[in-house]
Amino acid sequence: MNRATLDLWVGLFVTIGIGAILFLALKVGNLTTVGSPPGYRLVADFDNIGGLKLRAPVKAAGVVVGRVEAIKLDHQTYQAVVWMRIDRGYEFTADTIASILTSGLLGEVYIGLDSGGDAKMLADGGKIAKTQSGIVLEKLIGQFLLNKASEGGGK
Amino acid sequence: MPSALAAGVGQFLRRVGTGTVSVVARLGFAVRFFVAVLAHSPGAFRRIHLTLREIYFSGALSLVIILVSGLFVGMVLALQGYDVLQRYGADESLGVLVALSLVRELGPVVAGLLFASRAGSAITAEIGLMKATEQLSAMEMMAVDPLARVVAPRFWGGVVSMPLLAALFSTLGIFGAYLVGVRLIDIDAGAFWGNMQAAVDFRQDVVNGIIKSVVFGCAVSLIAVFEGYDANPTAEGVSSATTRTVVESSLAILALDFVLTVFMFRGVGV
């Protein structure tokens, strides 16, 4: 095993190894999106976030524009405070509505943004005033049963 | 007779005591050895050709077993995963299942175990035999430190090879799953790759997987060179050192995997 052959094999090995890492990063993972400049943050309060998780997508018109970065509970108002990181290049009006939606019936939970008509745009750290909480299935069922009961009792 | 029983218990306790002391002493010796290897590493890098040679022997020569195993693991994952997922109508998430399993866990761990058995045992045997045939002594007497010339290159060769091998394992696994899922079972290719890309995060999953494989590489390489250097210079000594390397490396990988997984993936799914 002379030096030239050895160096060739080692070079080959390291090349395909790094190639594999790149493949995993780009094709399998989402490095391209991560590579773009970091976005800005928006915050919104919700009465109930339902099944919203960290890193859940934030979509506008069905297009992913960002991710949920942090979920906290406000001590005073007992509302959920959700921090979102929105990609640069997307701007939303000051009167945007943030709703917690489910894709499909039992699919993943995400935040949907509906822009309004306001001239002012939200800046980094801006707060979305209008929010719609997520559906909690049990409460829905309870509501349904209550309605049914009062309907039946009313007759 | 109570006196005989007491003597027996006393002897047992004494053996446990000396055994524990020797294990702790050996651990201390291993730590000092590790520090010495790190201290002599600049010597190994000055003669970079030695380290390159070891990367070839540990890494390039392990390619066959890693690639083939990765392919088969990926294919089996796809088969078994599809069987379960399609019960819940989630068969389009097969790519996600396979990719996350491989990148986060199976890639580093299984590649690490295979590396320990193939390259780790070879390193231990080689160093042990050099010790048994007095080659290490000869080097010392020629004023060449065997730690810098023999041990450190093999250690760094293993540390460099491991993450590359783990990445290759995961890649071949995903390819194998693609073959089974898209070509064989006819899952939509777009859904396969698209869902996978959406679910696998570079920093969270890929980078953590790479960090794991580097840690495993350090552990396996250190155990391999230590057992070789510490082996009894006889045939039985070398053989038992080789076995110890494989066993200790495997246990270390699994234990470290648990610890790292707890730290890395604690916040997911909150």
Add this chain to the structure above:
Amino acid sequence: MSNAAPQTAPTRATSAPEIAVELADVTFGYDRRVILQGITMAIPKGKVVAIMGGSGCGKTTILRLIGGQLKPRSGRVMVAGQSVPDLDREALFEMRRRIGMLFQFGALFTDMTVYENVAFAMREHTDLPEELVRDLVLMKLHAVGLRGAAQLMTAELSGGMARRVALARAIALDPMLVLYDEPFAGLDPISLGVVGQLIRRLNDALGITSVVVTHDVYESLKIVDYLYFVSEGRIVAQGTPDEVRASGGAYVRQFVDGEPDGPVPFHYPAQPYRDALLVHA
């Protein structure tokens, strides 16, 4: 240098030539086991000295003490006027560059060719250009008669050839002292003669000092200037080859003549034979 006039062991105080290696009342052991006691020897520069004794009596330990691989419990180990156990790492490595060692069975590096084995020390310790290294390696190999085998791998060598390559490797940097650990072990008669002659001729040609640990009496008496006999960790006899051949000492006689029984007993210590057989009462 000739053995014409038998001398007693040279001491430092007399007009004797410079002493290359000196051990003064050296004791060595592991934990409670004592391997060497009260070892005192003085090896003059330029001489070939043999340390003889049965297996496991501590001969190789003496070599390791000289080379600094072991530290004595007490006593002095001096090489070229420096106390070996007191040297720090740097100084010890400096010293080792001036000492060559031939290990039992060669201890050649198995992953290199013969050429690379001999070139090893040169490449590690000097910045000589490759052409110069090549010339030096070929000269050393020529001295041991193996210049044509330079490209062979160590596994392809016979025992005798491997020993000679190891010898070439030991003298690669022109050391002032060469230590030989059982250089005659396991060799065929021709190789025995070759190695013996090489030890003597190289010693004289290069002006080095040689310490040979061996139990081959015949070869040693042919080539050495002085012998020490070690038994159970002590020096039991010493002298020039003529003195040894004429010696009346019981140990020396048993060793030289190869008698099975004598000061070194044939029977491993055990209870009396009669009692062992009549054990069932």
